[in-house]
Amino acid sequence: MHRPDFPWLFHAAKWLGNGACYLAALAASALAIGAWLPFPDVPDIAAKWRYYAENKDRFDTIFVGSSRFRHQIIPRLFDEQTAAHGAATRSLNLSYSGMWPPENFYFLRQLLALRPAHLKWVVFEVIDGKTRLDERDAATLRTAYWHDWLHTRMAWRMVTEMSSSPPLEKLRLRLLHARIFLRQSTHLGRGAEWVEKRFHPPKIPPPPEWIARLGFDPEPEPGVLTGPALAEYLATCERLKKPRPPTSLRPGLLDALREIHAAVRAAGAETIFVLPPSVSIGDNIAGLPDAMPVILFNDPHEYARLYEPELHYDAGHLNEKGAAEFSRLLAERFAAWERGRR
Numbered sequence: 001m002h003r004p005d006f007p008w009l010f011h012a013a014k015w016l017g018n019g020a021c022y023l024a025a026l027a028a029s030a031l032a033i034g035a036w037l038p039f040p041d042v043p044d045i046a047a048k049w050r051y052y053a054e055n056k057d058r059f060d061t062i063f064v065g066s067s068r069f070r071h072q073i074i075p076r077l078f079d080e081q082t083a084a085h086g087a088a089t090r091s092l093n094l095s096y097s098g099m100w101p102p103e104n105f106y107f108l109r110q111l112l113a114l115r116p117a118h119l120k121w122v123v124f125e126v127i128d129g130k131t132r133l134d135e136r137d138a139a140t141l142r143t144a145y146w147h148d149w150l151h152t153r154m155a156w157r158m159v160t161e162m163s164s165s166p167p168l169e170k171l172r173l174r175l176l177h178a179r180i181f182l183r184q185s186t187h188l189g190r191g192a193e194w195v196e197k198r199f200h201p202p203k204i205p206p207p208p209e210w211i212a213r214l215g216f217d218p219e220p221e222p223g224v225l226t227g228p229a230l231a232e233y234l235a236t237c238e239r240l241k242k243p244r245p246p247t248s249l250r251p252g253l254l255d256a257l258r259e260i261h262a263a264v265r266a267a268g269a270e271t272i273f274v275l276p277p278s279v280s281i282g283d284n285i286a287g288l289p290d291a292m293p294v295i296l297f298n299d300p301h302e303y304a305r306l307y308e309p310e311l312h313y314d315a316g317h318l319n320e321k322g323a324a325e326f327s328r329l330l331a332e333r334f335a336a337w338e339r340g341r342r
Contacts, residue, residue, distance in 0.1 A: 039053075051211060061089040061120065071317050071318065073330065076213070089334075100129050124273055124274070126274065161251065225315065237279065240279065246284055247282050254287075272294075295337070297329070
């Protein structure tokens, strides 16, 4: 057999071929393993996924968002109001604190993958993503679990669209997300986790308190909106009442909203995008496509009651009394939109 004139080329090609075979086998193994692994045991969030997996066909409406949904939407009150307005629902609040893009998009897709038979409505919070990340965050399961290929690409795009960060910081964040993705996609340690759960099932903990409230988890009383915090809040509300320039969502987030809207429709349901009451000057959102149903509560003139200090736990969250008012108004707006599309 004729040897090439450049032996090193032969050896390099051999090493490259072996490396390609190894990577292909690794990728195939990771995909096969991933298909059998359970939802990762992310504190608190896994409990919400498991509860929905076991009870998904009891509900036709789910809420997915951050603490501004978790502490502010009362499913039973929402259902009472939608029924009273001719658009009856059976809802469940699956939101959790800090659930921002891309995590909320990943979590919703995992819920849709359960193929709920009666799902009709997904109420999804409009909120910008968390782009800043440090090494401590990268080491947590909460940060790692949503890093599949689709949502890692979303995180990269969010980083690219950060207007206030220097190039080196953007590079650091891209590499950090890539490292988390590689670790997550190879499922390091998940095999041992599966074996442990399969042959030594953990003791079943008592049901979380939020189950009795269908996912609503009120802020503790009393609130913290007193003294200097109250004065600052009132000053912020006065600034909100002045004319503000509209804020366009970053292109990557807008594309992600379109894609999740399509994914929910493919599952046989409809998405309602909601911006809760907000004291952020930048939350003056405009430019969302007409095909995407949106309900905005960011106008302190139209929804003055939601901005009253007595309804707030802190500047960014309503107390239980405020949550009741918000749930009622959200149900009214939802029912009006539903009647209008019939």
